[in-house]
Structure formats: C-alpha cells, structure tokens
Amino acid sequence: xxxxxxxxxxxxxxxxxxxxxxxxxxxxxxxxxxxxxxxxxxxxxxxxxxxxxxxxxxxxxxxxxxxxxxxxxxxxxxxxxxxxxxxxxxxxxxxxxxxxxxxxxxxxxxxxxxxxxxxxxxxxxxxxxxxxxxxxxxxxxxxxxxxxxxxxxxxxxxxxxxxxxxxxxxxxxxxxxxxxxxxxxxxxxxxxxxxxxxxxxxxxxxxxxxxx
Numbered sequence: 001x002x003x004x005x006x007x008x009x010x011x012x013x014x015x016x017x018x019x020x021x022x023x024x025x026x027x028x029x030x031x032x033x034x035x036x037x038x039x040x041x042x043x044x045x046x047x048x049x050x051x052x053x054x055x056x057x058x059x060x061x062x063x064x065x066x067x068x069x070x071x072x073x074x075x076x077x078x079x080x081x082x083x084x085x086x087x088x089x090x091x092x093x094x095x096x097x098x099x100x101x102x103x104x105x106x107x108x109x110x111x112x113x114x115x116x117x118x119x120x121x122x123x124x125x126x127x128x129x130x131x132x133x134x135x136x137x138x139x140x141x142x143x144x145x146x147x148x149x150x151x152x153x154x155x156x157x158x159x160x161x162x163x164x165x166x167x168x169x170x171x172x173x174x175x176x177x178x179x180x181x182x183x184x185x186x187x188x189x190x191x192x193x194x195x196x197x198x199x200x201x202x203x204x205x206x207x208x209x210x211x212x
C-alpha cells in the first residue's frame with residue numbers, strides 16, 4: 001500500500017493527491033497537522049528530515065518533494081499521462097508547473113507567514129498585502145502563458161489534465177482562501193473550473209480530507 005504523509009490544506013499534498021487519483025492508485029493517508037507543528041515531530045523527521053509535506057512511502061522507499069513524487073508516479077504508472085509526448089510541449093507543461101511549485105508556492109506557505117508575523121512583526125493586513133502582491137505577479141504571468149499559446153485547451157495544455165493543472169488548482173485554492181479574486185484572470189479561472197469538474201480533482205479537494 002502506498003502511504004502518503006500530508007496535510008489536507010497543504011498545496012503540495014493536494015497536488016500529490018490529484019496525481020494519485022488521476023493514476024487510479026489506492027493510498028493510505030497519514031496526517032501531520034501543520035498548524036500544530038506535527039510535521040516537526042521526531043517521528044516524522046525520521047521519515048523526512050526536512051520536515052515538510054508531503055512524503056510518499058512506496059516500494060520500500062521514501063520520496064519527498066511533490067514534483068519528484070509526481071514525476072515518479074508518471075514514470076512508474078505512465079497512463080494516463082501527465083506530460084505530453086513531444087519534448088517541447090513537455091517542457092512547456094513543466095515550466096507552468098514550476099512557475100507555481102518553485103516560484104509561487106512559498107508565498108502562501110504557513111512557515112513563511114509565521115516568519116513574517118513573528119520575526120518581522122508584520123500584522124495581518126501587511127502580510128495579506130505581501131501575499132496578494134506576489135500571487136498577482138504569478139497569476140499575471142500564468143494567464144499570459146496560457147492565452148498566448150495555442151496548445152492551451154480545456155486544460156492548461158490540451159484537453160486532458162497535465163502536470164500544469166496539478167500545480168495550478170491547489171495554488172488557486174490557497175489564493176482564494178486569502179481573499180484573492182481569481183476572476184481577474186479569466187483563462188486561469190476557466191481552467192480551474194474545468195479541473196474541479198473532474199472526479200480526480202474533486203476527490204483530492206481539501207474539503208474531502210479535512211477530518212485528518
């Protein structure tokens with residue numbers, strides 16, 4: 001049995017759940033509450049010394065970093081594919097994913113917010129303004145990358161979900177929790193709506209896992 005260490009509201013855990021669902025893989029969830037610091041407990045640090053979520057126990061190994069986990073799932077279970085066959089198109093999908101996972105994800109990270117509050121003494125309004133500023137820059141770029149490329153279809157790339165959609169949907173969920181109006185980016189909003197109509201995305205939604 002695949003074991004996923006995660007937290008229902010973690011964007012990285014969310015995108016990993018979507019990947020597992022799209023691949024049709026059964027898995028057991030082990031919850032680590034980020035709000036209580038459970039991810040820093042000695043037992044979990046033995047599993048993932050970085051103390052971050054998710055981690056995936058599979059085939060006698062522990063995998064960390066959601067991007068690496070999803071790429072493993074893609075290689076081990078290639079159908080349905082999360083990446084196009086063409087190398088240039090694969091690079092496009094990976095770039096869209098990295099725009100979120102590498103350049104945007106930390107903006108809504110709980111540990112970053114905690115540092116800004118406790119060490120830099122930002123109040124809630126200042127923190128929210130900081131988050132909205134960087135999220136807006138990312139979604140501005142994402143929208144243009146979608147609208148300018150004819151490969152964009154019902155989803156970020158073509159007419160079935162890819163790695164790019166796995167990055168986008170959880171990040172939009174996090175942004176909306178922070179009060180950001182996604183309607184400012186109509187292509188992003190349309191694609192997120194399309195994803196949310198898919199069973200794999202619905203089953204991965206944090207609302208389905210908030211009893212952890």
